[in-house]
Each structure stands twice: as structure tokens, then as C-alpha cells.
Amino acid sequence: MDSMNFYILLLIAVIAGWLMGRFGSAAKVKTKPNGRDIFQDYFVGLNYLLNDEPDEAIDTFIKALEINSDTVETHLALGALLRRRGKVDKAINVHQALLARPSLERAFSDSVRLQLALNYIAAGLLDRAERLLNEVLNEESDARWEALQYLITIYQTEKEWSKARSSCIKLLESPRYKKDAEIRASAAHFCCEIAEQLLETNQDSQAKAELKRAFTFERKNIRALLLLAKIEQRQGNFQGAIKELLRIRSANPGFITQVLEPLNQCYQQLGSNDEFEKLLREIVRENTNTNAVLLLAKIIKDKAGSAVAIAFLSEHLDQYPTLDGLVELLSLQIHNVESEVAASLESLLNLIHEQVSKNSEYRCHHCGFETKSLFWMCPSCKKWDKIRPISKTAGGESSLARK
Ligand SMILES: [Zn+2]
Structure with missing residues (x-):
């Protein structure tokens, strides 16, 4: 029995419990207006379930249960179950029927609209979902926090970054979400998205202002730091760019690979290649980043020749073996072996290289x-x-690499 079946059976148990309760207290609900015994429906549904036809079972239970204040929650849950099983149209019908009830209590009305919005999102009807969620939002009930989370999902899908950020700001007003790291990170990324759009049209200073805003949500947002460094670099402020890139190095060493190339370019522009080499040695000492090791090996080779680079790589790989490092080491050593062996070795290296280049990086x-x-x-x-x-x-x- 899979977990979904278990979930349905559990739900049936709840319904059965409710039916028993009603049966015990008021015999009048035992028979529906059309004269059919509700237990009959219950057993029909159960039969579907045992025959592994959960969708028919859900349908039967929905039809069997009249909507009233006792059964609203069950209908809500059955509708959600339909959505999760991919029957979005049916889920919409169930929740719309609930919403159409004139005497629906306020707390239920919010829940029904939230569920209906989720159905619309699942069906790709984002405009309708947005309208419904804004309705909930404007009523300022407790349901607005949940509505805001779904709105963020919608704006994010539609790449409406400014609206997404406004929704985050509203959500962060809630004491419950004020310190939520995921929401703060989302808001910072929405600022970065806006900044990237501004950069495309060379509005550097506005982009910078957006990035400063990103830091108010997340103090060391890596993407904002990278973008800031990019702006400084393209404006010719290489010292400033280096400063931002080095902040990434201390904020999250997992992203060293992303800062190596811009750092290399900035130090070159400043004519400070020695300083870059010193920094690389420091990075390699404290972090085993393969790209830093390979870059350093290349610099050593250009400066002092292959033999020194081979010695450096061998020593490092003894301690921290990597496939990329070994391939580089063998490529350097290939000139020292007989030509026949060198040819085979080269084919082998090409094969490994091809294999390695297929690997995922993230x-x-x-x-x-x-x-x-x-x-x-x-x-x-x-x-x-x-x-x-x-x-x-x-x-x-x-x-x-972990944060
Ligand atoms: Zn994922």
C-alpha cells in the first residue's frame, strides 16, 4: 500500500468517525433527501478504494456528503486531495461549490479561497489566482500571510520582480516571518533581478542602489556582491571590485570558483600579478578549491617552468587528489615520456577529459x-x-561549499 492509499484510508476513517457521530446523535441525517442511505455511499466509496480506484472513491464521498458547517473541512480536504492527484478541474469545482454557499463562515471562506487559488496556480490560471489572493490580502485577516506566500510564487513565475519584492516586504511585517531566512533571501534576489535588468540598459547607479537594497534583506548575499563587483570592474574601479570579490571569499568560500576569473582580470588591469599569485597561494592553503589549484599551477608553469609546476601539483595532489588535478599533472608530464607511451597517454587523457566535462558542477x-x-x-x-x-x-x- 503506497502512502497515498494510506492517506485516503485515514481520511475515510475521519469521515466514518463523523458519520458515526452524526448517526449516534441525530438519526435524521442517516437518510439523504433522495432516500439513499449515506452508509450505502460510504460503502460504495470504500469499495472503489479497495479496488484501487481512489479518484472514484473521492468523487463518491464528495457527492455523498452534503455541504454544511460540519462537512466544509472534509470537502476542503477532498478538493485538495483531488488537486494533488492532478485532477485540477474537479478540485476547482469542489472549492467553487463551497465558495458559492452564502452562509460560509469567514474562517472557511479564507481557507476555500486559498485552496481555490492553489488550484488556479496548478492549472496555470495565474491571473485568477492573483485576483483571489489579493481579495484575501485586502481583508487583513490572518490568512493574508499565506496569501502573500502564494502571491510571491506567482510573481516569481511571471518574473514580476518588483511586485514579488513588495509582497516579501509585506510578509516580513509579520512577526512570524520577520526573521525567515528564505523570505529574506528571496527579497534580496528580487533586488538582484531588478539590478540585472537595469544593467542591461547601462543604468549602473540605479542598479547599484538596488544591490544596496538587497543587502538590507541579506547582509552577505553572494549574487549582489558579484554584481556589485561586476559594476565596479566595468567602471574601471578595479580596487573596488577586488574588495567586493574578497568579501565573497570570506562570506562563502564555496563560491571561490566564481571569483577567480574576475579577480585575475582586476589584478592584471592593476599590473599586480604577484599580488594575485600571493592571494591564490593563500586560497589554496586554506581551501582545496581545484580551480584555484589549477590556476596557480598555470601561473607557476609560466613563471618558473613545467618542472616546478609538476612538483607543486604532485605535492598538492598527494594530499587532495582530484581527477582534474591528475589530468593536468599528466598533461605536464607527458613530454617526459617516450613518444609511443605519450600517444597512448594522450588518448587516455582526452577520454578522461571528455568524461569529466560531462559531470555536473552544481x-x-x-x-x-x-x-x-x-x-x-x-x-x-x-x-x-x-x-x-x-x-x-x-x-x-x-x-x-555549504552555507
Ligand atoms: Zn531544487
Whole structure:
């Protein structure tokens, strides 16, 4: 029995309990207006369930249960169950029927509208969902916090970043969500999205203002720091760019790979290659980042020759073996072996290189989605900041990559 069946059976138990209660206290509900015994419906539904036809079972229970103040919650739950089973149209019908009841209590009216909005979102009817949620929002009941969360989902899907941020700001007014790290991170990313749009049209100073705003939600937002460094770099302020990039290094060493190239460019512009080498040595000492090791090996090779670079790499790989590092080491050593062996070795290296280049570079820590490029929002589970670099050192993920 899968978990869904178990869930349905549990639900049946609840309904059965309710029916028994009603039966015990008021015999008049035993028979529905059309004269059919409600127990008959109950057993028909149960039969469907035992025959592994849960959708028919749900339908039967919905039809069997008259809507009244005692059964509203059951109808709500059955509608939600239909949505989760992908029967969005049926779920919409169930919840719309509830909403159409004139005497629906206020607390239920909010729940029904929230459920209906979720159905609309599932059906891709985002405009309708938005209208309904704004209705709940304007009534200022406790349901507005939940409505705001769904609104954020909608605006995020529609890339309406400014509206998404406004909804976050409203949600952060709630004492319950005030310190919610995920909502604060979302708000920071919405600022970054707006900043990126401004950068496309060269509105650098407005973009900078948006990034400053991002830091009010999350003090060390990596994406905002990277964007700020990018603006400084393109404006020729290389010292300023380096300052921001180094802040990323201390805020989250997992993102070292992302700062290496811009750092290299900025130090080159300043003519401070030695200073960059010093920094790289420091990074390699405290963090086993493979890209930093490979970059340093290349600098050593250009400056002091292959033999010194080979010695450096061998020593490092003894301690922290990685496939990328070994491939680089063998490529350097290939000139020292006989030509026949060198040819075979080169073919082998090409094969390994091809294999390595297929590997994912990033993984979502929430849903496990793997990708070759960095996404700030996971394309699979739509959560922000859950995608992080995969460590290439033997033994799996580096603790440094975690936030
Ligand atoms: Zn994910």
C-alpha cells in the first residue's frame, strides 16, 4: 500500500468517525433527501478504494456528503486531495461549490479561497489566482500571510520582480516571518533581478542602489556582491571590485570558483600579478578549491617552468587528489615520456577529459537537481540559493561549499 492509499484510508476513517457521530446523535441525517442511505455511499466509496480506484472513491464521498458547517473541512480536504492527484478541474469545482454557499463562515471562506487559488496556480490560471489572493490580502485577516506566500510564487513565475519584492516586504511585517531566512533571501534576489535588468540598459547607479537594497534583506548575499563587483570592474574601479570579490571569499568560500576569473582580470588591469599569485597561494592553503589549484599551477608553469609546476601539483595532489588535478599533472608530464607511451597517454587523457566535462558542477541541496551552470533559483524546486558548487575532491562535497 503506497502512502497515498494510506492517506485516503485515514481520511475515510475521519469521515466514518463523523458519520458515526452524526448517526449516534441525530438519526435524521442517516437518510439523504433522495432516500439513499449515506452508509450505502460510504460503502460504495470504500469499495472503489479497495479496488484501487481512489479518484472514484473521492468523487463518491464528495457527492455523498452534503455541504454544511460540519462537512466544509472534509470537502476542503477532498478538493485538495483531488488537486494533488492532478485532477485540477474537479478540485476547482469542489472549492467553487463551497465558495458559492452564502452562509460560509469567514474562517472557511479564507481557507476555500486559498485552496481555490492553489488550484488556479496548478492549472496555470495565474491571473485568477492573483485576483483571489489579493481579495484575501485586502481583508487583513490572518490568512493574508499565506496569501502573500502564494502571491510571491506567482510573481516569481511571471518574473514580476518588483511586485514579488513588495509582497516579501509585506510578509516580513509579520512577526512570524520577520526573521525567515528564505523570505529574506528571496527579497534580496528580487533586488538582484531588478539590478540585472537595469544593467542591461547601462543604468549602473540605479542598479547599484538596488544591490544596496538587497543587502538590507541579506547582509552577505553572494549574487549582489558579484554584481556589485561586476559594476565596479566595468567602471574601471578595479580596487573596488577586488574588495567586493574578497568579501565573497570570506562570506562563502564555496563560491571561490566564481571569483577567480574576475579577480585575475582586476589584478592584471592593476599590473599586480604577484599580488594575485600571493592571494591564490593563500586560497589554496586554506581551501582545496581545484580551480584555484589549477590556476596557480598555470601561473607557476609560466613563471618558473613545467618542472616546478609538476612538483607543486604532485605535492598538492598527494594530499587532495582530484581527477582534474591528475589530468593536468599528466598533461605536464607527458613530454617526459617516450613518444609511443605519450600517444597512448594522450588518448587516455582526452577520454578522461571528455568524461569529466560531462559531470555536473552544481547540485541543489533541496531537491538534488544537478546542472553544469549556476542558477540562483533552482529550475526544479524553484527555491533560491539552494544550488551550490559540487566539490571535486575525493570524498564528495566539501563542508566549505555549504552555507
Ligand atoms: Zn531544487
